[in-house]
Amino acid sequence: MLSTLRTLLNKFMGLIFLFSLVFYSQSVFANTYTDSAHGSSSYGVERTAWTAPYVPGNCAHCHEQHTAEADGHLLIANSFSDVLTQPYVTSTTACFACHAGITGSLQNNPFNNYDYSATFGGASATTSNIMAAFNQPSYHNLNDVKRYITGYSGTKSFSNFPAETNPCSGCHNVHIARANKRYPGHPTFTAISRPSDHENLWGDEEDNTSELMTSYGSAYQPPIRSGSNLEPDGVSSSRVIQAAKTPNYNALCIDCHNSTNIIYSTTLGRNLLTFNWSLEVHGQGEAHDWYAEQEILPPYSDSNLGNYVLSCMDCHEPHGSPNTLLIRSRVNGSTVVMPPGSSYWNELCKSCHLAASELQNFHHKTRLEADYSCTDCHYSDKPNADPVSLKPCYPCHHHGSSTGGFKTF
Ligand code: HEC
Ligand code: HEC
Ligand code: HEC
Ligand code: HEC
Ligand code: HEC
Ligand code: HEC
Ligand code: HEC
Ligand code: HEC
Structure with a gap:
C-alpha cells in the first residue's frame, strides 16, 4: 500500500517536474530542443x-x-x-x-563519437567516445575549464556561467547541440555554442557568414581530407564550397584564447600564452613568399601566400589528442605523430610546409638575415645531418611569436 502511494506520488511529482521543465523550455530553448x-x-x-x-x-x-x-x-x-x-x-x-x-x-x-581528425579529417579514429578522447595524453582539463568559465580563476571576456556549470557547457549547450557528425557537410547541424553566446548554436546561420569560415572572405582554404578532396566532408575539391560548410571555429576558441584572457593550465603548470590571431601568420597576419622557392604544399599555393587564414581546427583537436598540445593526429591529409615531449615539430609543419631538407635551406638563408648563430638552432656549432642536432623549435615558433621582426607563427 505504502509503495503504491509512493509510486503514485512519484508519478505526480514527476509530472509537475516535467511540466515545469517543458514550461521553462518554451521560454528558453523552445524551438530547438x-x-x-x-x-x-x-x-x-x-x-x-x-x-x-x-x-x-x-x-x-x-x-x-x-x-x-x-x-x-x-x-x-x-x-x-x-x-x-x-x-x-x-x-x-x-x-x-x-x-x-x-x-x-x-x-x-x-x-560512437570519433575525434575531429577522423570525423572531419578522414583519419583512423584514435578514440571512439568522448570520455576516451579526454583521457588521451593531451586534453582540455575539465576542472580548469570549469574554474575558468565560472570565474574561479583567470580573467575572461564573457559573462558569468553560474557556479556549478558543467565544464562541457564552455563550448556546448546540452539542450540545443546538434549532430554535425551525421551530416559533416551541413553546419546547420553544428554541435557548438560560443561561451559568449551560450543560448545559441554557432555555425548554423548560413546567411550570417560570420558564423562560417567564409567570414574571412576567400582566405580560408580547407585542408586536404583525402586525394584532392577537402575537409570537412571530403566530397569536393572546391575551396568555396568546402569553406561554406565549416563553422567559424576560430570565434569559439578566441572567446577564451586571445591576447587578454589569463588562463591557467594544470597540465602545463603555468598560464597559457596569450596571442592575437589577427596578427599571427596562420591567422590574419600576412606571410610572404620569402624566397624564390616553393614553400607550401597543396591545396595551398605559393602565389597566394600572405592571404591565408587557417582554422584552429586545422591543427588542433577540441577534446584530447595522443599528440602534445591537442595537435591533431592527421593534418592536411598527413599523419602527425608528435607525443608530449616532442621538440621536433616538423612532424606537424611538414604537413603543409616543405619537408626538412627545404627547411634547412630556409633556415640557413634566414640565419643570415636574422643574424642567428649556429647554436640558436643547433646544440653544437659543428652540427651534423642528424635531426637530433637541432634544438627545439619552440623558442622561435609559438603562438604570440609573430610580433617580432620575423613572422614566425
Ligand atoms: C574547448 C571547447 C570544448 C569543450 C570544453 C568540449 N567540447 Fe565537445 N566539441 C568541441 C568542438 C569544437 C567539437 C567539434 C564539432 C563537432 O564534432 O561537430 C566538439 C564535438 C563534440 C561532440 C561531437 C563529436 C562527433 O562525433 O562529431 C560531442 C558528443 C561532444 N563534443 C561532447 C563533449 C562533452 C561531453 C564535453 C565535456 C566532457 C565536451 N564536448 C567539451 C568543443 C568542445
Ligand atoms: C570556454 C573556454 C575555452 C574555449 C572556448 C577553448 N579553450 Fe582551450 N583551454 C581552456 C582552458 C581553461 C585551458 C587550460 C587547461 C588545459 O591546459 O587543459 C585550455 C587549454 C588549451 C590548450 C593547451 C592544452 C594542454 O594543456 O596541452 C590548447 C592547445 C587549447 N586550449 C586549444 C583550444 C582550441 C583549439 C579551442 C577551440 C576548439 C579552444 N582551446 C577553446 C579554455 C578554453
Ligand atoms: C543530455 C542530457 C540532458 C537532457 C536530455 C536535458 N537536459 Fe536539462 N540539463 C542538463 C545539464 C547537464 C544541465 C546543466 C547545464 C550546465 O551546468 O551548464 C541541465 C540544466 C537544465 C536546467 C537548469 C537551467 C540550467 O541551464 O542550468 C533546466 C531547467 C533544464 N535543464 C531543463 C531541461 C528540459 C525541459 C529538458 C527537455 C526539454 C532537458 N533539460 C533535457 C542535461 C540535459
Ligand atoms: C542519457 C545519455 C546522454 C547523456 C547523459 C548525455 N548525452 Fe550527449 N548524446 C547522447 C546521444 C544518444 C546523442 C546522439 C548520438 C548520435 O548522434 O548518434 C548525443 C549527442 C550529443 C552531441 C551532438 C553530437 C552527436 O554525437 O550527435 C553533443 C555535443 C553532446 N551529446 C554533448 C553532451 C554533453 C555536453 C553532455 C553532458 C552535459 C551529454 N551530451 C550528456 C546521449 C547522452
Ligand atoms: C598551424 C597550426 C596551428 C594552428 C592553425 C593553431 N595552432 Fe595552436 N598550437 C599550435 C602549435 C604547434 C602549438 C605549440 C606551440 C605553442 O605552445 O604555441 C600550439 C599551442 C596552442 C595553445 C597552447 C599555448 C601555450 O600556452 O603553450 C593554445 C591555447 C592554442 N594553440 C590555441 C589555438 C587557437 C585558439 C587557435 C586558433 C585561433 C590555434 N591554436 C591555431 C599549432 C596551431
Ligand atoms: C595546416 C597547414 C599548416 C601547418 C600544419 C603549418 N603551417 Fe605554417 N603556414 C601555413 C600557411 C597556409 C601559411 C601562409 C599564411 C598566410 O598566407 O598568411 C603559413 C605560414 C607560415 C610562416 C610564415 C612564412 C613566411 O614566409 O612568411 C611560418 C614561419 C610558418 N607558417 C611556420 C610554421 C611552423 C613552424 C609550423 C609547425 C609548427 C607550421 N607553420 C605549420 C600552413 C600551415
Ligand atoms: C635558424 C635555424 C638554423 C640556424 C641558425 C642554423 N641552422 Fe643548420 N639547420 C637548420 C635546419 C632546420 C636544418 C635541417 C635539419 C634536418 O634536416 O633535420 C639544418 C641542418 C644543418 C646541417 C645538416 C646538413 C645536411 O646535409 O643534412 C648542417 C651541417 C648545419 N645545419 C650546419 C649549420 C651551421 C654550421 C650553422 C651556423 C653557421 C647553422 N647550421 C645554423 C637550421 C639552422
Ligand atoms: C632561431 C629561431 C628558429 C628556430 C630555432 C627554428 N626556426 Fe623555423 N623559422 C625561423 C625564421 C626566422 C623563419 C622565417 C620566417 C619568415 O619567413 O618570416 C622560419 C621559418 C620556418 C618555417 C616556414 C618556412 C616557409 O615556408 O616559409 C617553418 C615550417 C619552420 N620555420 C619550421 C621550423 C622547425 C620545424 C623548427 C625546429 C626543428 C624550426 N623552424 C626552428 C626561425 C627559427
Missing part, C-alpha cells in the same frame, strides 16, 4: 533503464525528479565531480554516463 541531438525522437537520449515509459529524447533520460545528485541540476549523476586531472571515469560527469562508449554507457544502443 526537439531539433537537437539529445531531443531527437529517433537517435536522442534513451537510457536502458528507462526505455519505458519514456520515449527517446525525453528530458527525463537526463533529469531525475527524486533520486538525482544534489548539485542543483536534478541530473542522473553529478554534473561534474570537480576531479582535478585525468583519469576521467563514467561518474566524473553526467555526460560520461552516456558518452563513454559501448561498455559503460547508460544509453540504450550506445553510439
Whole structure:
C-alpha cells in the first residue's frame, strides 16, 4: 500500500517536474530542443533503464525528479565531480554516463563519437567516445575549464556561467547541440555554442557568414581530407564550397584564447600564452613568399601566400589528442605523430610546409638575415645531418611569436 502511494506520488511529482521543465523550455530553448541531438525522437537520449515509459529524447533520460545528485541540476549523476586531472571515469560527469562508449554507457544502443581528425579529417579514429578522447595524453582539463568559465580563476571576456556549470557547457549547450557528425557537410547541424553566446548554436546561420569560415572572405582554404578532396566532408575539391560548410571555429576558441584572457593550465603548470590571431601568420597576419622557392604544399599555393587564414581546427583537436598540445593526429591529409615531449615539430609543419631538407635551406638563408648563430638552432656549432642536432623549435615558433621582426607563427 505504502509503495503504491509512493509510486503514485512519484508519478505526480514527476509530472509537475516535467511540466515545469517543458514550461521553462518554451521560454528558453523552445524551438530547438526537439531539433537537437539529445531531443531527437529517433537517435536522442534513451537510457536502458528507462526505455519505458519514456520515449527517446525525453528530458527525463537526463533529469531525475527524486533520486538525482544534489548539485542543483536534478541530473542522473553529478554534473561534474570537480576531479582535478585525468583519469576521467563514467561518474566524473553526467555526460560520461552516456558518452563513454559501448561498455559503460547508460544509453540504450550506445553510439560512437570519433575525434575531429577522423570525423572531419578522414583519419583512423584514435578514440571512439568522448570520455576516451579526454583521457588521451593531451586534453582540455575539465576542472580548469570549469574554474575558468565560472570565474574561479583567470580573467575572461564573457559573462558569468553560474557556479556549478558543467565544464562541457564552455563550448556546448546540452539542450540545443546538434549532430554535425551525421551530416559533416551541413553546419546547420553544428554541435557548438560560443561561451559568449551560450543560448545559441554557432555555425548554423548560413546567411550570417560570420558564423562560417567564409567570414574571412576567400582566405580560408580547407585542408586536404583525402586525394584532392577537402575537409570537412571530403566530397569536393572546391575551396568555396568546402569553406561554406565549416563553422567559424576560430570565434569559439578566441572567446577564451586571445591576447587578454589569463588562463591557467594544470597540465602545463603555468598560464597559457596569450596571442592575437589577427596578427599571427596562420591567422590574419600576412606571410610572404620569402624566397624564390616553393614553400607550401597543396591545396595551398605559393602565389597566394600572405592571404591565408587557417582554422584552429586545422591543427588542433577540441577534446584530447595522443599528440602534445591537442595537435591533431592527421593534418592536411598527413599523419602527425608528435607525443608530449616532442621538440621536433616538423612532424606537424611538414604537413603543409616543405619537408626538412627545404627547411634547412630556409633556415640557413634566414640565419643570415636574422643574424642567428649556429647554436640558436643547433646544440653544437659543428652540427651534423642528424635531426637530433637541432634544438627545439619552440623558442622561435609559438603562438604570440609573430610580433617580432620575423613572422614566425
Ligand atoms: C542519457 C545519455 C546522454 C547523456 C547523459 C548525455 N548525452 Fe550527449 N548524446 C547522447 C546521444 C544518444 C546523442 C546522439 C548520438 C548520435 O548522434 O548518434 C548525443 C549527442 C550529443 C552531441 C551532438 C553530437 C552527436 O554525437 O550527435 C553533443 C555535443 C553532446 N551529446 C554533448 C553532451 C554533453 C555536453 C553532455 C553532458 C552535459 C551529454 N551530451 C550528456 C546521449 C547522452
Ligand atoms: C574547448 C571547447 C570544448 C569543450 C570544453 C568540449 N567540447 Fe565537445 N566539441 C568541441 C568542438 C569544437 C567539437 C567539434 C564539432 C563537432 O564534432 O561537430 C566538439 C564535438 C563534440 C561532440 C561531437 C563529436 C562527433 O562525433 O562529431 C560531442 C558528443 C561532444 N563534443 C561532447 C563533449 C562533452 C561531453 C564535453 C565535456 C566532457 C565536451 N564536448 C567539451 C568543443 C568542445
Ligand atoms: C570556454 C573556454 C575555452 C574555449 C572556448 C577553448 N579553450 Fe582551450 N583551454 C581552456 C582552458 C581553461 C585551458 C587550460 C587547461 C588545459 O591546459 O587543459 C585550455 C587549454 C588549451 C590548450 C593547451 C592544452 C594542454 O594543456 O596541452 C590548447 C592547445 C587549447 N586550449 C586549444 C583550444 C582550441 C583549439 C579551442 C577551440 C576548439 C579552444 N582551446 C577553446 C579554455 C578554453
Ligand atoms: C543530455 C542530457 C540532458 C537532457 C536530455 C536535458 N537536459 Fe536539462 N540539463 C542538463 C545539464 C547537464 C544541465 C546543466 C547545464 C550546465 O551546468 O551548464 C541541465 C540544466 C537544465 C536546467 C537548469 C537551467 C540550467 O541551464 O542550468 C533546466 C531547467 C533544464 N535543464 C531543463 C531541461 C528540459 C525541459 C529538458 C527537455 C526539454 C532537458 N533539460 C533535457 C542535461 C540535459
Ligand atoms: C598551424 C597550426 C596551428 C594552428 C592553425 C593553431 N595552432 Fe595552436 N598550437 C599550435 C602549435 C604547434 C602549438 C605549440 C606551440 C605553442 O605552445 O604555441 C600550439 C599551442 C596552442 C595553445 C597552447 C599555448 C601555450 O600556452 O603553450 C593554445 C591555447 C592554442 N594553440 C590555441 C589555438 C587557437 C585558439 C587557435 C586558433 C585561433 C590555434 N591554436 C591555431 C599549432 C596551431
Ligand atoms: C595546416 C597547414 C599548416 C601547418 C600544419 C603549418 N603551417 Fe605554417 N603556414 C601555413 C600557411 C597556409 C601559411 C601562409 C599564411 C598566410 O598566407 O598568411 C603559413 C605560414 C607560415 C610562416 C610564415 C612564412 C613566411 O614566409 O612568411 C611560418 C614561419 C610558418 N607558417 C611556420 C610554421 C611552423 C613552424 C609550423 C609547425 C609548427 C607550421 N607553420 C605549420 C600552413 C600551415
Ligand atoms: C635558424 C635555424 C638554423 C640556424 C641558425 C642554423 N641552422 Fe643548420 N639547420 C637548420 C635546419 C632546420 C636544418 C635541417 C635539419 C634536418 O634536416 O633535420 C639544418 C641542418 C644543418 C646541417 C645538416 C646538413 C645536411 O646535409 O643534412 C648542417 C651541417 C648545419 N645545419 C650546419 C649549420 C651551421 C654550421 C650553422 C651556423 C653557421 C647553422 N647550421 C645554423 C637550421 C639552422
Ligand atoms: C632561431 C629561431 C628558429 C628556430 C630555432 C627554428 N626556426 Fe623555423 N623559422 C625561423 C625564421 C626566422 C623563419 C622565417 C620566417 C619568415 O619567413 O618570416 C622560419 C621559418 C620556418 C618555417 C616556414 C618556412 C616557409 O615556408 O616559409 C617553418 C615550417 C619552420 N620555420 C619550421 C621550423 C622547425 C620545424 C623548427 C625546429 C626543428 C624550426 N623552424 C626552428 C626561425 C627559427
